[in-house]
Amino acid sequence: MNVSSTFRVARLIAAKDLRVEWRSRVVTNQVLPFAVLVMVLFAFALDSDAVLERVAPGLVWLATIFSVLFLVARTYAVETADGALDALRSAGVDPMGIFLGKTAALAAQLLVLEALLVSAAVILYRADPTPSGTVLLVTTALVATVGLASVGTLYGGLAAGVKGRETLLPLLLLPVVAPVLIGATRATESAFRTNGIAVSEGWPWLGLLAVFAAIFSVVGAVAFGSLIDE
Template identity: 70%
Template sequence: MNAWQVARLIARKDLRIERRSRIITNQVLPFAGVTMVIFAFALDANTDVLRVVSPGLVWLATMFSLLILVQRTFAVEADDGALDAMRVAGVDARAIFLGKAIGLAIQLLVLEVLLLLTAVVLYGETVRLEGAVLLVTTLISATCGLAAVGTLYGGLAAGFKGRETLLPLLTLPAVAPVLIGATRAVESALGTAGAAVSEGWQWVSLLTVFAVAFGVGGALAFGPLIDE
């Protein structure tokens, strides 16, 4: 099998594990929902401020949830020795990276859509028809970047003791450009504070460059990192 076929199998395996364990529905979604509700209570005194900061709150909740998803997916591999077994069997590290990233990206996309719906309900945000294409493009590009970073540093931290605390230290600084770019792009898509749709495309370009850089770099570096 070629690398793409192997990546599809790994992604399917991760999604099947998630479907059976229901971690995203039983743990990640409640955690993200509680985070959004806490933000709503903290800023409830000023609904105008709540609407302005709602795109940033959505992505903050997404990044906190990303840590849980990454820790979960690599804990399964590390505890059963599956990651080492795949490497001993000669599975291409690039295929492992791509498969893990695809599985993670699909879970993140579902989470982001639900968080946006939560922002509409809790924060009174509205989705403009003219910003729909920008919103979808932002979600896809930002998710690819987050999945690539999470997979790369998740694989690196999986072999160390105290990986639960090491992973946030590695991941959060690296995804800061995604937080900034995705927040600004979503603000433009939703028209937050009068932002125009045209202003968001430059941020989408940043997100795309970030996703490509970490996708290519992660695929090349993943093998040596997990082998060490």
């Protein structure tokens, strides 16, 4: 394995994916509004400030995970529209580089999405993180994002060549990301001081998120080539 070649390919793929999204505006015009809409609809459905404050962390991460499904489907729709994923495979482009590049591009989009959703939680649900809570929140978002982007890229690649991938992807992905939902929600509850939970109680949950991110980053990088091959 040539590490510099892997990272060169990863940069190339990430830049290409972000450029495609910038041009098509699918994420900004469709996925981000969808995520905000979910937050607004939750507010309508629950219709109680006290309840909304209590459930805000879980709603932020539920909306994130629902949106991940669209982002992952979109990143592979770009690859399969004109057979580009097959072409990458048949051109012998380093699969680890492809995985890392797609994960990086997905993570960048997810971070924008999460910033929007936390802002929505602050405005709609009156979430009010302290400075130390904000540090915990940003760290949680970064670690959870690495995990979600890795597992999304891995399972998206698995579903990419399969009939009915639109319905298969949620079935594969949602059960697997449950640890991220749990860990990120608990950490965010601490960051928002939901029910008086101290900020310090949120940090241990980062361990779960970090282990998840590490496992799926490594497994994805190693297994992606076999996954997209025959």
